[in-house]
Amino acid sequence: LGDVYKRQNMDSCKITEDALSRLNNCDDPRLKEVMTSVITHLHGVVKEVEPTDEEWLQAINFLTQVGHWCDDKRQEFILLSDTLGVTMLVDTVTDPKPTGTTESTVLGPFHVHGAPNLPFGANISKGQTGEPTLVMGRVLSQNKLPIAGATVDVWQASAQGLYDVQEPERFPDMNLRAVFHTDKNGCFGFCTEKPAPYPVPTDGPVGTMLKALGRHAWRPAHLHFMISAEQHISLTTHLFVKGDPYLESDAVQAVKDSLIVDFSLSHDSAEADQFGLPTPYYKVQEDFVLATAN
Ligand code: BEZ
Numbered sequence: 235l236g237d238v239y240k241r242q243n244m245d246s247c248k249i250t251e252d253a254l255s256r257l258n259n260c261d262d263p264r265l266k267e268v269m270t271s272v273i274t275h276l277h278g279v280v281k282e283v284e285p286t287d288e289e290w291l292q293a294i295n296f297l298t299q300v301g302h303w304c305d306d307k308r309q310e311f312i313l314l315s316d317t318l319g320v321t322m323l324v325d326t327v328t329d330p331k332p333t334g335t336t337e338s339t340v341l342g343p344f345h346v347h348g349a350p351n352l353p354f355g356a357n358i359s360k361g362q363t364g365e366p367t368l369v370m371g372r373v374l375s376q377n378k379l380p381i382a383g384a385t386v387d388v389w390q391a392s393a394q395g396l397y398d399v400q401e402p403e404r405f406p407d408m409n410l411r412a413v414f415h416t417d418k419n420g421c422f423g424f425c426t427e428k429p430a431p432y433p434v435p436t437d438g439p440v441g442t443m444l445k446a447l448g449r450h451a452w453r454p455a456h457l458h459f460m461i462s463a464e465q466h467i468s469l470t471t472h473l474f475v476k477g478d479p480y481l482e483s484d485a486v487q488a489v490k491d492s493l494i495v496d497f498s499l500s501h502d503s504a505e506a507d508q509f510g511l512p513t514p515y516y517k518v519q520e521d522f523v524l525a526t527a528n
């Protein structure tokens with residue numbers, strides 16, 4: 235038995251060696267490096283897990299389903315990467331930003347190009363119910379000087395935990411989305427409704443996977459920001475609502491402590507009047523520091 239086991243083991247090593255040797259003629263060194271790692275790790279998984287034929291077919295069928303669910307409005311592969319922690323791992327290992335700059339986090343699938351350009355103080359909530367909220371902030375450079383004319387692209391789920399694109403028949407087009415430009419002091423500000431926690435889409439194969447793994451699909455309430463300015467590195471990030479029950483177990487592991495902020499209740503009626511908000515309202519104030527581009 236010992237001999238048989240040894241021979242099988244040697245054969246499986248030989249298959250991996252042989253697969254790797256087939257990269258010898260690849261003249262793209264990075265591609266060769268990446269594929270060496272992919273083949274080594276994939277073979278490692280098979281050697282460790284020893285899948286049956288049916289299990290391997292199940293894996294192939296799962297990935298096929300993930301592909302079938304993708305179109306121009308749905309990217310199930312990104313959702314798979316998000317829910318397996320791969321997206322956040324890529325975020326962490328790529329281009330570490332200088333200390334003092336605002337941390338990045340996942341883009342997610344709900345960003346839409348072409349959101350309306352709105353002026354300072356505009357309300358991005360198109361008549362939906364939800365707790366009134368004022369979001370104010372500045373965009374700063376690494377040396378903490380204000381950046382004028384920075385683009386601040388914001389989007390969020392509603393108080394019902396849904397993005398406009400998820401139920402277009404229920405929500406007005408471009409609800410809870412806008413692009414702002416910072417003033418000469420680097421300031422931007424807008425009114426909105428307080429975001430709510432929501433589950434990532436679970437009607438596809440990733441949802442089936444989460445259920446099979448006994449995992450929940452919830453993300454803590456957050457606002458999305460994509461901020462860009464000339465001569466600076468663009469930043470994709472969130473602000474998370476402090477106290478949210480899902481901060482410790484975000485389905486896509488995207489929470490960073492520095493991005494958790496207070497949505498504090500304000501009774502400032504003068505400010506409420508200035509922005510056309512009822513009192514009380516929630517208020518968030520946060521600065522975003524961009525890294526300098528080389
Ligand atoms: C989002 O925050 O919009 C999101 C991120 C990753 C997966 C699903 C949704």
Ligand code: FE
Nearest residue numbers: 342344391458
């Ligand atoms: Fe989101």
